[in-house]
Amino acid sequence: DARVTQTxxxxxxxxxxxxxxxxxxxxxxNTVFWYRQTMMQGxxxxxxxxxxxxxxxxxxxxxxxxxxxxxxxxxxxxxxxxEPRDSAVYFCASGLSSxxxxxxxxxxxxxxxx
Amino acid sequence: DxxxxxxxxxxxxxxxxxxxxxxxxxxxxxDYFLWYKKYPAEGPTFLISISSIKDKNEDGRFTVFLNKxxxxxxxxxxxxQPGDSAVYFCAASGGNxPLVFGKGTRLSVxx
Numbered sequence: 001d002a003r004v005t006q007t008x009x010x011x012x013x014x015x016x017x018x019x020x021x022x023x024x025x026x027x028x029x030n031t032v033f034w035y036r037q038t039m040m041q042g043x044x045x046x047x048x049x050x051x052x053x054x055x056x057x058x059x060x061x062x063x064x065x066x067x068x069x070x071x072x073x074x075x076x077x078x079x080x081x082x083e084p085r086d087s088a089v090y091f092c093a094s095g096l097s098s099x100x101x102x103x104x105x106x107x108x109x110x111x112x113x114x
Numbered sequence: 115d116x117x118x119x120x121x122x123x124x125x126x127x128x129x130x131x132x133x134x135x136x137x138x139x140x141x142x143x144x145d146y147f148l149w150y151k152k153y154p155a156e157g158p159t160f161l162i163s164i165s166s167i168k169d170k171n172e173d174g175r176f177t178v179f180l181n182k183x184x185x186x187x188x189x190x191x192x193x194x195q196p197g198d199s200a201v202y203f204c205a206a207s208g209g210n211x212p213l214v215f216g217k218g219t220r221l222s223v224x225x
Contacts, residue, residue: 042217105157
């Protein structure tokens with residue numbers, strides 16, 4: 001049963017600390033997305049990759065967020081330094097070829113920055 | 115500027131009745147529309163989609179209707195079941211641009 005995995009599932013940290021979230025996309029999927037879910041904004045696209053190359057990261061605060069794909073089986077989202085307003089659920093999703101096609105979501109990382 | 119709007123944050127329906135969830139969009143370039151369902155502490159899961167060349171797509175108890183002239187789509191669930199209680203997200207895309215999601219509607223099906 002192929003699925004997207006994310007670690008950690010929950011993270012509590014203090015303001016100013018670095019946070020790293022990891023995602024393993026479904027094997028064979030070549031498009032990977034990072035989303036943030038908040039009550040106010042719903043699901044916001046932060047960044048996405050195709051064949052490990054970043055295509056769009058305009059949704060991310062550039063000064064503190066960074067997203068990478070070190071290899072085809074791992075995507076990372078880092079926040080440094082973290083701030084209380086970063087508290088949200090972060091989802092990774094993967095899909096085939098088209099950015100517009102069906103995406104398969106991981107269970108999310110719930111981040112709380114104190 | 116929200117391109118995909120779900121104006122009802124929540125909806126309650128009796129078990130066995132029809133649930134109708136609505137979604138409006140503003141971008142006339144959108145040509146592919148999807149609905150996702152999300153349970154607490156889980157990621158959204160794909161439910162049903164429709165291309166702009168169609169006005170209806172049905173999958174079991176779920177039917178999506180698309181009205182392009184009104185830039186409106188709706189998801190019908192018949193009959194509604196308690197297990198359908200979840201948050202439903204509408205999403206849209208055009209060309210090869212990423213999906214744009216609405217803020218979601220929380221459906222409660224009451225037994």
